[in-house]
Amino acid sequence: MTESSVQPALWPAPYASGAVEATVSVPGSKSVTNRGLVLAALAAEPGWLRRPLRSRDTLLMADALRAMGVGIDETVSSSSGATGPDGAGGAGEAWRIIPTGLHGPATIDVGNAGTVMRFLPPVAALADGPVHFDGDPRSYERPLHGVIDALRVLGARIDDENRGALPLTVHGGGALDGGPVEIDASASSQFVSALLLSGPRFNQGVEVRHVGSALPSLPHIRMTVDMLRAVGAQVDEPETGGEPNVWRVSPSAVLGRDLTVEPDLSNAQPFLAAALVTGGRVTIPDWPERTTQPGDALRQIFTEMGGSCAFTTTGETTGLTFTGSGRVHGIDIDLSEVGELTPGIAAVAALADSPSTLRGVAHLRLHETDRLAALTKEINELGGDVTETPDGLHIRPRPLHGGVFHTYDDHRMATAGAIIGLVVDGVEIENVGTTAKTLPDFPLMWAGMLAGAGV
Structure with missing residues (x-):
């Protein structure tokens, strides 16, 4: 039995009182x-x-x-x-x-x-x-x-x-x-x-x-x-x-x-986002320099949103190190080729210093849940200002507050809520165990990442 399968119905998303500094080994794609x-x-x-x-x-x-x-x-x-x-x-x-x-x-x-x-x-x-x-x-x-x-x-x-x-x-x-x-x-x-x-x-x-x-x-x-x-x-x-x-x-x-099998770069998203929203630094070992995985687009997307990244080598291990600048910027972007990244990007955008428009993802209404409706409802219930468009979301950042973030049995909704919970105290994720769909032991990995950041 994995750690994620025995989580409480409402999982208190850990709040980071400092910048995240961690190396996170992400399971295979x-x-x-x-x-x-x-x-x-x-x-x-x-x-x-x-x-x-x-x-x-x-x-x-x-x-x-x-x-x-x-x-x-x-x-x-x-x-x-x-x-x-x-x-x-x-x-x-x-x-x-x-x-x-x-x-x-x-x-x-x-x-x-x-x-x-x-x-x-x-x-x-x-x-x-x-x-x-x-x-x-x-x-x-x-x-x-x-x-x-x-x-x-x-x-x-x-x-x-x-x-x-x-x-x-x-x-x-x-x-x-x-x-x-x-x-x-x-x-x-x-x-x-x-x-x-x-x-x-x-x-x-x-x-x-x-x-x-x-x-x-x-x-x-x-x-x-x-x-x-x-x-x-x-x-x-x-x-x-x-x-x-x-x-x-x-x-x-x-x-x-x-x-x-390469590490799952889309599942690396919440960990890179943690560096971005806390102004910290996270290294993902074995990030391939050439890949067809959609998650590789995070290098460019999160850089545009305020961070920087570089391939680094420690001993015999090469990985990608992502560093947050302490500021998060909004973005206007077509995500049609990388739609699975939308929930995590929306979570970061809700914490930015300027509005964001996420386009080209109408098909997300047919994924594990209607991700556009779910993101709109859950971020807005924490005090956000998100509007659905015909093919995406428009996100105007507002001060957020704690509350229950529902997942609709969607693993990427759960990790999106965890990203917000890093910098918004009092967020509780309903059914965080749904992350076992593609990212086993996510709560344990998340806690390990935060061990040096103060929780």
């Missing part, structure tokens, strides 16, 4: 871990996933793949050192993935994990037998029609009672024709990634053409493409001279690989 699991499950040979994130979303993915017959041995590699703290997916943890023939019948619990509910129906179409998908009540409200409709065009048989959402059953036939398909992925870039990840195993590969309005979270599609190429897939994409809004994956074997 959820996005990389779950993509790595899918690709390893589709491979023609066993592979390793080192330093994976161990969280609710990634364990749901692993359990789902096991239900379809994939062998996943959570063990410790003798060549990688010791395991990290419970839930963290430490430096020595490694999962051995042994692909086998995918089969049903199987029942999969997706929880409220977008990657599980969207990445696995294409995998299930390759299984021999029916695979039933169900999840948390909120998962029924999240869009899935892009994946369902596309799979039907590509030859899959799916029973969803015409909901375009969970629950549903994929009647796997052991193979899928594949080929060209048009989808509207404006609700989620995961619709595109879901089809591309399984594309090499389709008889004709897959050609995905996005035909809707602006596509959000493009860095996540770039991550998918990079990881596909790393396992031997041939991918044509707009980034490398291909046709705009079209991705093609050729049919091929998927190679087993030995993949080391």
Whole structure:
């Protein structure tokens, strides 16, 4: 049991009486871990996933793949050192993935994990037998029609009672024709990634053409493409001279690989924000100098909001050190490519010395909760002045006061409230345990960061 799973219903967010000075080791990327699991499950040979994130979303993915017959041995590699703290997916943890023939019948619990509910129906179409998908009540409200409709065009048989959402059953036939398909992925870039990840195993590969309005979270599609190429897939994409809004994956074997998962840079956000809002300094070890993770944009965004950052080396460890200046500035920014960063940026913006406008994130209304409505309500109930716009938020800083900050079972709402609580005394986070979705033991990590800052 992780620390975050036994937190009180109302968690008193620690108040920092001084500048935060800390080094925080952030667990592995959820996005990389779950993509790595899918690709390893589709491979023609066993592979390793080192330093994976161990969280609710990634364990749901692993359990789902096991239900379809994939062998996943959570063990410790003798060549990688010791395991990290419970839930963290430490430096020595490694999962051995042994692909086998995918089969049903199987029942999969997706929880409220977008990657599980969207990445696995294409995998299930390759299984021999029916695979039933169900999840948390909120998962029924999240869009899935892009994946369902596309799979039907590509030859899959799916029973969803015409909901375009969970629950549903994929009647796997052991193979899928594949080929060209048009989808509207404006609700989620995961619709595109879901089809591309399984594309090499389709008889004709897959050609995905996005035909809707602006596509959000493009860095996540770039991550998918990079990881596909790393396992031997041939991918044509707009980034490398291909046709705009079209991705093609050729049919091929998927190679087993030995993949080391990067730290989750989006989950580093609250710790960098702590340095920014307290005028302190936080170092995140192993921050990659080149990455497709959307969280890398924090280096530029938080610098514009009043801090500075640099890659630093201590002993054999290289990391990113972020330093706050003691002032926080507002920002006018399009977050369409990095929408998952919006809650943390909104929290910082509520503490700034000038207004902020966050644009390009209308799709956040369909995430774990309606994040735009939730941020508006919770910050305003602490005395803030936040207004929803058609595609984002306008935030006018006001003196804030303590109170209950509700999370709506959304991990990024919880960490946003914790950021505000650093400099606003008396903030209580409802259900901080929801952070276990992607950041196990967040309360323990937060307390460790603050140990030298005064609480």
